[in-house]
Amino acid sequence: MGKREKQKQKHQRSQRGKGSYNFHQDEDGDIDDTAPFSSLPEEVDKDLQEEEEDEDCVDDNTDEQEQDPSLDMPSKFLLYQQSVQSPKGDISYMQKFFLMYVGGRMPLHLQEDFCGTALLSTEWLRGDSRKTAVGLDLDLEALDWCMENNIPKVGADGFSRISLFHGNVLQPLQSKLVKMDPRQLIESISLTQKGDDVQAGVLESNIQEGSAAEDDKIFKRDFPLPGRDIICAFNYSCCCLHKRAELVLYFRHAREALSSKGGIFVMDLYGGSSSENKLRLQRRFPNFTYVWEQDEFDIIQRKTRISLHFHLKKQHRKLRHAFSYSWRLWTLPEIRDCLEEAGFRSVHFWIRAMPDSTEIARTEGFGAGKDIKYEEATSFEQQDSWNAYIVGVA
Ligand SMILES: C[S@@+](CC[C@H](N)C(=O)[O-])C[C@H]1O[C@@H](n2cnc3c(N)ncnc32)[C@H](O)[C@@H]1O
Structure with missing residues (x-):
């Protein structure tokens, strides 16, 4: 059996077994987290890190485990959605931005x-x-x-x-x-x-x-769609584009797809003094631990590699490198310049300082900083860690 076929069967098995897991989910299937950007785990937990290092010998891909239905694994996509994303918070900010910078109608087409x-x-x-x-991605399995x-x-x-x-x-x-x-x-x-x-x-x-x-073969070019009111690129996805020319080209495509009646492009970015280093952050959920790992940071290319791992408690299993990305960590002024070059009329930054990671470990723990709101800023003093929405108005 080919590797792809094997993976497909494994994926199908994990779908069938999904109902038996008791994840932290509301009835719609979302994490009940009103704060946007749960993407960066907010907990640095040394005990967990040691636990992780001790258990590194566990292989999540052995045939023995595949044959035992009691060890059935949830889909990596389900784990990602539960730990990384918080769509409700993103949507409420996007609606607010649309009404502020475009207005006159409700945004309907995303x-x-x-x-x-x-x-x-x-x-x-x-x-x-x-x-x-409308959704667009390179990853057919995710779609x-x-x-x-x-x-x-x-x-x-x-x-x-x-x-x-x-x-x-x-x-x-x-x-x-x-x-x-x-x-x-x-x-x-x-x-x-x-x-x-x-x-x-x-x-x-x-x-x-x-x-x-x-x-x-139905291509997007042959598929009539109304102009978009909002286009978004979240969870730092623009960092997947490494060259400035690519970023400008992408922003041009986004601007062209926006409604002629006016629309906005919204993306996110993280940064701060702690973000230009090797980083390992963990966050516990009731049934699993989510680990964000950032490799060494190259200050010349501004590139790093991000890996997401999941440790499943009940199954005593790990899904290491469930997702892995090569990122160029863009700066806010670079993004603004590229958006302007692509023809956006104005660019706005909404930023929130994230709690200092070492401070979180010592005092507040999981969930710290959730209530901090994003504020529009034209100038912002460097922090240990921050998150930003960037809004381009067409
Ligand atoms: C960090 S994930 C973000 C996924 C999702 N937007 C979210 O909020 O969690 C980056 C996604 O971008 C996709 N991707 C990377 N480069 C791409 C490209 N050039 N065109 C389309 N999709 C791309 C990857 O397949 C992956 O699904």
Whole structure:
């Protein structure tokens, strides 16, 4: 069996076993965390670090473990969503920015670039049936996972209001619409909406109408979409672009996709004196520990490698390097210059200082700094650690 096939089977098994886990989730499937940016763990815990070092010999990929159903692992995407993302906080800030800098209408059409499992897009669709979302990412496995696990939770019309594209943000029009095998779609609907015959019926008719499922190659350039009110790139995704020319090109594409009636581009960035070093932060959740690891920081290229690990308590298992990114840590003025060069009319910074990491370990522990709000700033004194939203107004 090929490695990919093996992984697929393992992934399917983990989906089946998902219901048996008791994760810290609200009924919509989100972490109940109103503060945006849970992306950087806020706890530095030396005991856990020692525990991690001692247990490093545990291999999460052995055949023996694959054969034992009691050791079934949750999907890495589920763990990521629960520990890294807080879409509700991001959405409320984006709506506030839109009303402040554009105004005159409610934002309805979102594009989430670097969307991964498009959790934010699916959250966006809730509560207003006029809302639509577009997601774009290079990772087909993450997009497929979204189709199977996130969109069915939105409700009957979820699939008709979201379009996911597989491709590169630098060539967005060449990205391809993600299709879903109709049989798999029906299966996921019946699993998530068991007993709701009306909703399942509506979705079945959507599948037949949508030729997307029939056609392998529907490109974004051939897919008519209303101008976007908001385009976002979260969890430091712009750091995946390493060259200035790429950043400007990406911002140009974003500006072109925004509505001619006005729209905003929103991204995030982290920084501070502690961010230009090797870093290891951990945060405990009821059933697992999330570890953020940043390698040495190259001050000439401003590059580093980020790895996300998950330690599952019940299974005594580790998912090391579940996600790994090579990042160039851009500075705020670099981002502003590139946005302006790409044609944005104005650029705004909303910043919050994060609690000093060593201080957190000594005193407050997990959750420290959650209540600190973002403030608009034109000047900001360097801190141990900060997070920022950057808003480009088209
Ligand atoms: C740090 S993750 C962020 C995922 C999600 N936006 C979030 O908020 O958690 C970065 C994502 O960007 C995607 N990515 C990296 N480079 C890309 C590119 N050039 N075009 C499209 N997606 C890209 C990766 O596949 C990954 O899903």
